[in-house]
Amino acid sequence: MSILITGGTGFIGSHTVVELIEAGETPIIVDNLSNSKEIVLDRIQTITGIRPKFYKADLCDMTALDTVFAENPDIESVIHFAGLKAVGESVSLPLQYYYNNLVSTLNLCECMKKYGVKNLVFSSSATVYGDPAEIPIKETTPLGQTTNPYGETKKMIERILVDVHKPNPDWSISLLRYFNPVGAHESGLMGEDPKGIPNNLFPFVTQVATGRRPYLSIFGDDYDTHDGTGVRDYIHVVDLARAHLCALKRARKVTGVEVYNIGTGHGYSVLDIVKAFEEATGKKVPYKVVARRPGDVATCYADAAKAKEVLGWEAEFDMVAMCRDADRWQTMNPNGYDA
Numbered sequence: 196m197s198i199l200i201t202g203g204t205g206f207i208g209s210h211t212v213v214e215l216i217e218a219g220e221t222p223i224i225v226d227n228l229s230n231s232k233e234i235v236l237d238r239i240q241t242i243t244g245i246r247p248k249f250y251k252a253d254l255c256d257m258t259a260l261d262t263v264f265a266e267n268p269d270i271e272s273v274i275h276f277a278g279l280k281a282v283g284e285s286v287s288l289p290l291q292y293y294y295n296n297l298v299s300t301l302n303l304c305e306c307m308k309k310y311g312v313k314n315l316v317f318s319s320s321a322t323v324y325g326d327p328a329e330i331p332i333k334e335t336t337p338l339g340q341t342t343n344p345y346g347e348t349k350k351m352i353e354r355i356l357v358d359v360h361k362p363n364p365d366w367s368i369s370l371l372r373y374f375n376p377v378g379a380h381e382s383g384l385m386g387e388d389p390k391g392i393p394n395n396l397f398p399f400v401t402q403v404a405t406g407r408r409p410y411l412s413i414f415g416d417d418y419d420t421h422d423g424t425g426v427r428d429y430i431h432v433v434d435l436a437r438a439h440l441c442a443l444k445r446a447r448k449v450t451g452v453e454v455y456n457i458g459t460g461h462g463y464s465v466l467d468i469v470k471a472f473e474e475a476t477g478k479k480v481p482y483k484v485v486a487r488r489p490g491d492v493a494t495c496y497a498d499a500a501k502a503k504e505v506l507g508w509e510a511e512f513d514m515v516a517m518c519r520d521a522d523r524w525q526t527m528n529p530n531g532y533d534a
């Protein structure tokens with residue numbers, strides 16, 4: 196049996212494909228390469244010894260997606276990573292974000308229905324909690340106001356999937372709300388490869404530490420946190436990848452829609468990260484404090500107890516591993532996947 200991995204050449208998808216192969220599963224990747232590169236397949240092959248089947252196709256193209264299902268009647272589950280994810284870009288290109296993220300998901304569900312595939316794991320985000328009503332955030336914490344189209348697509352897709360489940364009660368749908376995925380594969384062969392200036396903290400820090408950028412801008416030091424800088428729940432991407440295997444295992448046994456926070460349950464401030472990174476790598480991270488970034492919240496970290504109790508999953512890698520692996524990836528690949 197095969198597992199369809201949409202967005203499987205992307206950051207989280209590629210790490211999940213490696214974990215799946217190492218667990219003896221057979222992933223099939225579909226990705227339009229809008230935010231990833233085909234060379235990722237070489238890296239997966241180098242790490243695992245296996246080159247997964249790959250379709251370069253856009254999920255918004257129903258004919259192309261139907262072909263993937265038609266040619267692979269043994270697909271039994273889907274992990275749906277494909278989507279556009281840059282918050283700032285979503286504000287300037289709202290139509291593109293709503294179209295891509297929603298139409299791709301609708302097409303995927305149509306194909307799953309047509310071909311009798313009933314297990315779906317979806318990449319949601321802690322962004323659906325908005326400015327969280329409580330900390331740590333539980334799955335029962337009310338959803339909040341999103342501040343950008345990207346975040347709204349995650350909320351809308353969660354709702355769509357809940358509605359799709361109603362007339363299809365034998366489906367199993369897992370909504371995984373990721374906190375802040377960081378780090379890289381320990382081989383240094385796979386990692387995060389953002390286009391242009393990174394929006395997220397970790398890639399920015401690694402680019403500063405390796406001299407690609409002069410300093411980190413810290414977005415505000417006047418939040419109500421232990422040192423005034425924003426607090427987040429950073430999770431190693433390999434831990435996150437493994438959470439998908441646990442969700443898949445459960446999806447094969449139960450039906451329903453289930454929501455899980457996927458984080459470590461620990462909050463680190465921006466200054467904590469700078470210090471941890473410098474200690475783990477021995478590299479300096481010069482920084483300047485600048486104005487707050489619009490839309491940022493002060494504190495966001497998970498109560499990850501449900502994933503542990505129900506999925507039997509919990510994060511294993513600590514902050515030292517996250518910093519060390521992110522730095523190794525950046526050092527071995529100063530220009531990401533570009534030679």
Ligand code: NAD
Nearest residue numbers: 202205206207226227228229230231253254277278318320
């Ligand atoms: P990514 O951009 O590295 O991977 C997404 C992949 O989807 C890319 O390879 C891209 O080419 C592909 N894609 C996009 N639209 C497509 C389409 N219409 N058809 C086919 N392929 C398409 O992003 P990632 O960091 O690996 O994130 C994976 C998922 O997790 C996304 O849905 C993202 O929103 C979600 N998520 C990510 C984070 C994070 O911080 N990285 C946090 C929460 C949720």
Ligand code: UD1
Nearest residue numbers: 282320322394395396399412413414425426427465490491
């Ligand atoms: C951001 C997105 C969120 C998305 C998540 C993961 C916004 C408003 N939110 O969240 O929707 O799900 O990424 O992709 O963009 N920081 C700096 N300097 C930097 C970069 C970040 O100080 O150059 C700070 C931020 O203010 C924040 C922390 O570092 O306090 C983490 O930022 P980031 O990595 O962008 O993640 P989120 O803000 O959690």
